Amino acid sequence: MQLQFCGAAGTVTGSAHLLTLDDGTKILLDCGLYQGNEPEYANFNERFLFRPDEIDIVVLSHAHIDHCGRLPKLVKDGFRGRIYATHATRDLTAILLLDSAHIQDRESSFTNRRRKDDHEDEPLYDAKDVADTMELFRTVGYNKWFGIHPDVEVVYKDAGHILGSATVTLRIKRHGMRDYLLGFTADIGRPDRPILRDPVPMDACDFLICESTYGDRLHEEAPQEKEHFLRVIQQTCVTQKGKLIIPAFSVGRTQEIVYMLDQLVRENRLPDVPVYVDSPLAVNATRVFEMHPECFDKEILDYMALDPNPFGFEKLKYTRSVEESKAINNKKGCIVISASGMINAGRVKHHVFNAIEHPENTILIVGYCADNTPGGQLRNGAKQIRMFGEYKSVNAHVEIMRSFSAHGDYREMIDFLRSQEKDKLRNIMLVHGDKNALTGFRDHLHEAGFGQVDIPKLGDKVDL
Ligand SMILES: [Zn+2]
Helix, strand or coil: CEEEECCCCCCCCCCCEEEECCCCCEEEECCCCCCCCCHHHCCCCCCCCCCHHHCCEEECCCCCHHHHCCHHHHHHCCCCCEEEEEHHHHHHHHHHHHHHHHHHHHHHHHHHHHCCCCCCCCCCCCHHHHHHHHCCEEEECCCCCEEEECCEEEEEEECCCCCCCEEEEEEEEECCEEEEEEEECCCCCCCCCCCECCCCCCCCCCEEEECCCECCCCCCCCCCHHHHHHHHHHHHHHHCCCEEEEECCCCCHHHHHHHHHHHHHHCCCCCCCCEEEECHHHHHHHHHHHCCHHHECHHHHHHHHHCCCCCCCCCEEEECCHHHHHHHHHCCCEEEEECCCCCCCCCHHHHHHHHCCCCCCEEEECCCCCCCCHHHHHHCCCCEEEECCEEEECCCEEEECCCCCCCCEHHHHHHHHHHCCCCCCCEEEECCCCHHHHHHHHHHHHHCCCCCEECCCCCCEEEC
16 A cells, blocks of 8 residues: 655645555545645646546545645546545535636636747636536545445544535555554644534544644634724724725635624624625635535534524625626725735735725735735735735735634644544654644654654655
8 A cells, every 4th residue: 555645745735645555546635736836846737646547536625726626637637536525525616616717717818818929828627627527526424434445434524624624534444454544634723713613533543644734833812803803893994984805715714704793793793884795706605605504513503593694694795796896996984805815816906906005994814825915915014015017005004813714733733633542653744834834843743742753745655
């Protein structure tokens, strides 16, 4: 039995790990898109490290595009096997892959228009490839072992990361010997977040592939986020009659913010201001959330007994069309939630562009922003930013709420690993982290008493 690291090795995106059984069966754990620009990953999205038509089974952990975003490419290149996922992951994957196909189509037409030679840039896949991919899904619930091969059973457990997200444990029969358990944490969420259930401990494994996103960091504690949020709304929208712009990822973060606003409405504490969720993807994603209460925690289920729609209230408007989006420009004293979270794409760029020079407005940063994005620059206190080729002075107020994170920090991840038995666990293989996070997390794991911890490189193979 052999494991090969075919993505997210030494970096944070492009998740893909290939397990080859002794009988030659090939099982791929995740098939994610790479979203960075490191030299060793050049052409990663175009070329697989294996033959797609030789893969028998894909086991998908969750719907983030860095975990599922190359599935249509895999299908386009010859994969015809089954793709396993939880029910909610399947539905979120459908809308996120269509969105990804749409973005690629737009990007390649843009590149082709600027090209001077005859070469045509082709998108990785299109909507038809996404449709073909969705045909191959088989969905399963949490906490039930299911067979994917005569010698392999799998169980999904809550990862508490995004809707539908799961850790993956494979129980592999070895004839005449004790079964092996191979665990794949995928992305580990955090306890006590709104909407989703907490991460559930995994079975004690022999081998574990573990993520490391925040392997060298601790999150700040911020239990007062709702009060902080209310103060920002009051100051911006009521006192200053300005606009509060919240750049947020359409899946997960947007629904968390809307749910928090919904709670403030029910408590009669939200000032009488209109709220716009300006993102077609967020509209679709919210519908998927509503269809999957099986992923919700007790708190929101109790809340829904009083308010059946936690993602909607009278003053909230979801906007789809470009006209509706443009009309928001002329509004004052309102809240606008729009993607992307880093302000480097999507409609929120236009909203920030129009609002940033006016001191009555506030930009509220609620998520991770890479340093070289407008969101990252604002977070780092930039006085001026460049958008659409123009320099804009930052006169609007910039506010940061740090408590929203879908990834556990190193202490939370080590807590999550407490269910592992140190004398049974032979090896932890760290993936899905940048270099400092990977080595930092390895040190923290050693301090916590875990023995063998490896950091595989892209393409590395290990015999289990
Ligand atoms: Zn993720």
